Amino acid sequence: MNEKELFFKEFNDGLHKIGRITLVLAVAMLIAVPFVIGTLTGFSPDLGGFIKGFANVGLIYIPVAIVEFLVYTPMLGVGGSYLSFITGNVTNMKIPCVMNSADIAGTTSGTPEHEIISTISVATSAVTTTLVIVAGVILLVPLQPILQTPELLPAFNNVVPALFGALGLKYFAKSPQIAVIPLVLMSALCIFVPSMISQTSILLIPSGGLALLIGFVLFKKGKI
Amino acid sequence: MEQYLAGVNSLTFYAIVAVVLGFITVMCFVFLIKSYKAGVAIGMDPKVLKKTIMASATFTLLPSISILLGVIALSGTLGVPFSWLRLSVIGALQYELNVAEIAAQNIGLSGLNLSELDMGAFVTIALVMTMGILGGVFCCIFFLKKYLSKIQAKPKKTDGAGASKPGFGAHATTAMFVGLCAAYIGSYIGQVMPGGGSNYMPLFVAIVAALCMAVFEFLVQKKKMLVLENFSLAASMLIAMAAAVIVNLAI
Numbered sequence: 492m493n494e495k496e497l498f499f500k501e502f503n504d505g506l507h508k509i510g511r512i513t514l515v516l517a518v519a520m521l522i523a524v525p526f527v528i529g530t531l532t533g534f535s536p537d538l539g540g541f542i543k544g545f546a547n548v549g550l551i552y553i554p555v556a557i558v559e560f561l562v563y564t565p566m567l568g569v570g571g572s573y574l575s576f577i578t579g580n581v582t583n584m585k586i587p588c589v590m591n592s593a594d595i596a597g598t599t600s601g602t603p604e605h606e607i608i609s610t611i612s613v614a615t616s617a618v619t620t621t622l623v624i625v626a627g628v629i630l631l632v633p634l635q636p637i638l639q640t641p642e643l644l645p646a647f648n649n650v651v652p653a654l655f656g657a658l659g660l661k662y663f664a665k666s667p668q669i670a671v672i673p674l675v676l677m678s679a680l681c682i683f684v685p686s687m688i689s690q691t692s693i694l695l696i697p698s699g700g701l702a703l704l705i706g707f708v709l710f711k712k713g714k715i
Numbered sequence: 716m717e718q719y720l721a722g723v724n725s726l727t728f729y730a731i732v733a734v735v736l737g738f739i740t741v742m743c744f745v746f747l748i749k750s751y752k753a754g755v756a757i758g759m760d761p762k763v764l765k766k767t768i769m770a771s772a773t774f775t776l777l778p779s780i781s782i783l784l785g786v787i788a789l790s791g792t793l794g795v796p797f798s799w800l801r802l803s804v805i806g807a808l809q810y811e812l813n814v815a816e817i818a819a820q821n822i823g824l825s826g827l828n829l830s831e832l833d834m835g836a837f838v839t840i841a842l843v844m845t846m847g848i849l850g851g852v853f854c855c856i857f858f859l860k861k862y863l864s865k866i867q868a869k870p871k872k873t874d875g876a877g878a879s880k881p882g883f884g885a886h887a888t889t890a891m892f893v894g895l896c897a898a899y900i901g902s903y904i905g906q907v908m909p910g911g912g913s914n915y916m917p918l919f920v921a922i923v924a925a926l927c928m929a930v931f932e933f934l935v936q937k938k939k940m941l942v943l944e945n946f947s948l949a950a951s952m953l954i955a956m957a958a959a960v961i962v963n964l965a966i
Binding site (some may be wrong): 495499500502505506507509510511513514515516517518521522524525526527528529531532533534535536537540541543544545547548549551552553554555556557558559560561565566568569570572573574576577578579580581582583584587588591592593596600604605606607608610611612613614615616617618619620621623624625627628631632635638639641642643644645646647648649650651652653654655656657658659660661662663664665666667670673674676677678679680681682685687688689690691694695698699700701702703705706707710715 | 720738739746747754756767777780782783813814818823830849877886890896897899906912917918920947952953955956962
């Protein structure tokens with residue numbers, strides 16, 4: 492191991508240490524937020540609702556988190572990974588930002604130079620986002636009375652359909668072969684068993700499972 | 716409803732969120748400064764490092780504005796401070812809304828409807844949203860060091876005959892989201908039927924959002940207006956939400 496490699500190993504070990512400590516602290520703070528709010532307002536989380544909700548969410552998002560971790564961390568390096576996974580928007584912002592910076596700096600994944608560029612890039616990106624959102628939130632505060640008028644209620648009551656309409660178009664267009672059967676079956680189920688309409692969180696499991704199965708079969712046949 | 720909105724937008728709540736985000740911003744600066752110094756120490760050109768900072772800041776500006784639009788979309792139901800926190804840390808708009816909806820249903824609400832929310836529901840939804848997104852962070856805390864040292868020790872395969880075919884992993888995430896969207900769209904179609912309450916609004920909003928997204932996709936893919944890519948999701952949502960207000964006023 493030459494001098495540069497030795498220096499870089501020590502540097503990375505230092506980042507791992509700081510990364511772990513700060514992530515543990517950040518996680519503790521994030522988990523504390525709902526409890527602090529609950530204590531201040533005199534409410535505590537509904538444990539049954541939390542367990543049911545978390546089970547449904549975990550079933551979908553824990554595998555996604557593991558896949559993202561396995562795929563993205565080699566591109567992001569040590570510092571970039573710790574920062575990206577705590578600041579979020581990994582796929583839609585941090586990865587493209589790192590790729591852009593690596594292009595500009597001319598570094599290749601796995602080298603010490605790339606690790607440095609990646610960490611600087613992710614840190615700058617996260618700070619920029621924070622500043623933009625802070626500025627936006629300051630501007631949003633005086634607009635609150637307008638945002639809370641009853642006329643705007645239909646907009647905020649339909650924010651989830653707006654999300655899944657837009658996302659649906661994107662994903663269905665990307666993989667129409669996967670989409671057709673789950674969409675037809677879920678629609679039929681909701682038409683013929685209306686009680687399922689308010690149980691979307693339960694529908695997600697068979698629908699996601701079916702889409703995964705179809706995707707796997709198509710992948711094995713070489714059709715996607 | 717007014718009491719709930721006052722609660723989720725209280726000053727104390729802004730202060731709590733500011734403390735958490737302040738901590739994470741300091742963390743970013745520590746990593747930034749340490750990496751900059753290490754770059755100089757291993758002989759990298761400071762001009763390249765400064766250029767990286769500038770390029771990253773400018774590259775992030777537009778997507779950040781789209782995240783801000785997401786904060787606006789989320790703030791109507793969960794308040795500004797919590798939306799600010801959720802979209803600044805770990806999450807992304809699609810995750811936050813989906814999880815909030817799942818959590819709301821699991822505590823007995825029909826969904827993330829402002830008219831049904833109260834502080835008790837909010838606290839549970841906030842906890843589910845927070846805990847559900849921590850998977851990647853826990854992976855980093857417990858496995859990053861080992862995983863990266865293994866990956867970096869592995870000899871890299873070159874492109875060409877020796878390179879392996881990409882696995883099912885990338886397709887699995889897409890398939891999972893296709894299933895997710897199918898379940899929601901299916902429920903909106905069901906709601907239009909008399910048995911589902913003849914509520915056409917969710918399907919109408921979803922169709923408007925999908926049409927807007929189709930226009931954005933056309934402009935990005937065919938007309939190469941790549942700058943729009945960052946805004947397509949948030950802008951489609953906001954237009955569809957505006958359409959809901961207009962239709963509701965018109966009837």
